[in-house]
Amino acid sequence: MVFEDLALAPYLPLLTSLVLGLSAVAGLISVSIALIITGIILIISYRGKAQWSRILNPDVPSALLLTVFGSALLAAGVADLAGFSGAVAAFLVGLLLTGEVANTVRGRLGSLRDLFAAIFFLFFGLSTNFSDLVEVFPAVAVLVVFGVAGKFAVGWWIAKDMNDKSMWVRAGAFLTPRGEFSMVIAALAGPVVLSVSLQAITLSYVFLTAIIGSLVIRFIRSGFDRESK
Secondary structure, three states: OHHHHHHHHHHHHHHHHHHOOOOHHHHHHHHHHHHHHHHHHHHHHHHOHHHHHHHOOOOOHHHHHHHHHHHHHHHHHHHHHOOOOHHHHHHHHHHOOOHHHHHHHHHHHHHHHHHHHHHHHHHHHHOOOHHHHHHOHHHHHHHHHHHHHHHHHHHHHHHOOOOOOOHHHHHHHHHOOOOHHHHHHHHHOOOOOOHHHHHHHHHHHHHHHHHHHHHHHHHHHHHHHHHHO
16 A cells, blocks of 8 residues: 555656646656655655654654644645645655654544544535436446455455465455545546546445445454454
8 A cells, every 4th residue: 555655656747747738748747756756755764764753852742743744734735836746745754754753643643634534535525416426326336346356356465375364354354445545536637528427436436445344344353353252
């Protein structure tokens, strides 16, 4: 999933250029900027993450929270101005945080994460009509079947050499609801003629896979509880 997020760094600027009808040169410049920024952040996070974490003081959680939150907003804003994905820029800021600093930030931002996730889905719910969801349901059902099957196939491939033979089911279940960035990609296609259907399909797909993944995970956990008793 981390590599998927990193791949979005050059992919989103390229897709934006294609959707907006920009020239190939403009698209190439956007992708180049994205790759340069991603490379710099990865080098810093690998070579100098200890020094970076020393700058931040986990003993003052409120100041740490404001610093990290402000850095993420600043990075996202600058990235948008440069034609880079703001979401991926904020993700790269998170790569710079390790150890006690990362643990403190996770604890402090947990509630905000859930709040912003709710607002994120609320926005796409407001931009989609229920009648559009009904119209695209047959296509969504087919996509969900192949999508869920593909996630479980990946889970099997990941866990095939593990001693626990049921590990592939858990891996597939946790992979199934992943796909929020598909909504971002669908939003970029707003000017396209088929944007309404595309957004409806994407929203329905993510919604159904989230439900299926949650049910499978709950079923697996219930099985563990029964075995422990």
